[in-house]
Structures are given as structure tokens and as C-alpha cells.
Amino acid sequence: MADELFPRARTDIGPGAVHLPDWLTPPAQLRLVEACRRWAKPPAGLRLVRTPGGGTMTARQFGLGWHWFPYGYAREAVDGDGAPVKPMPSWLAALGRSAAEAAGFEGEEAYDIALVNFYDADARMGMHRDSDEKSGAPVVSLSLGDTCVFRFGNPRTRTKPYTDIELRSGDLVVFGGPSRLAYHGVPRVLPGTAPPELGLTGRLNITLRVSGLGEDGPGGP
């Protein structure tokens, strides 16, 4: 949605947390959506995530490189079909690196996890911290499709202070440093706001992360 006179500005949303609007070009967005459609198919494809309390997450998910489950990482879809997780493509790892650099971070560790969430119109994500990784490298978050409200808080409490921002297709958020373990969530998706050329009903979010779990994971040497 390019409905402003002025481009949206790069904004700090916390110490070490930055929002870079329109970071992905429209063709790059389309390539990522097409790739997500391929990866989302079985084996180890898009699944409903059950939480230990007996609930289900409303966003459906799959991983590349490592499989996230509540609450840890495995090399197989241990809470899904049990199949080996698909490898993390080197081009996606490189995209993670360049996104972190665009946000002002430098680091040597390779991005070896992609977690992809698919939100339909009613899906949300409660306030949580990304705390199952063993590395302090910044989390890179790419948004595709429908706009959402993204709530970015602080590392101490899942309540205020927090900032609500709109994430649109192509936007990048990177959070590291003092905000690496900040609580964040997605209170709502704005249905029907995806760029029409993506042909996507809903929202995809890709977070790229460094596992810190070692070299010999899927897609490793």
C-alpha cells in the first residue's frame, strides 16, 4: 500500500530494534512467497502448533534448518509428521546477514534457522520472547502479504511499555542487543491488505535466526 505522500521512515522501536519499511522489493517479495509455497508442502510442511497447555497457536508454522516446537529445536518435525526439516538455503542465510547489516549489526555467525508463520484473517500471536536459541545474534523478521499490527515491548514484562507499529508486505524488523529478548507479538492482521500481485490471502512472516546449536544441523556440511 503506497498511499502516503512520503515514504515511511526507518524507526527505532527499542534499543537495538529497528523497523525498515519496504526493505524487500516487490519482485523479492514475490520470490519469497513462491518459495514459502514450495516449502510449506509436506514433508515437514506447514502445521498447527500445539502448546503444552492444550491450546493451539492460531498462526500455522514450519521451519527450515531447524524445527521449532514448544519449546526447543529439533532436526525433525517432532510435533508434526516426524520428517526431517528442510535445509536452510544459503541464499536465505545470506539475506539474513544482509538484513542484520542493514539494521547496523555485524556478526560472523551464520543464519541457520527460518521460521515461517502463516496468519489468516483471524490469526494472532501472543506476547512472547524468542528465547530458544543459544546465540545472541539479532532476529531478522520479514513480512509478506497482509499488513499486521506488531507489538514490540521490553525484555522485562509482557505488558507495557510497548510500541504498536504496522508491518506491511516487504517490511523488515531486526531486534538484537538489549532488545534480543524483548517480548513481542501480533495482536491482529488487517485482512485484504496484501499487494494484489502476490496473490496471497493472509500474511507470511519469516524470522531468520542463529541457532547457536552447532554446525551439523540440517543443511550443514
Ligand SMILES: O=C(O)CCC(=O)C(=O)O
Ligand atoms: O509474525 C510476526 O511478525 C512475529 C513472529 C514471531 O514473533 C515469531 O515467529 O517468533
Ligand SMILES: [Fe+2]
Ligand atoms: Fe517471536
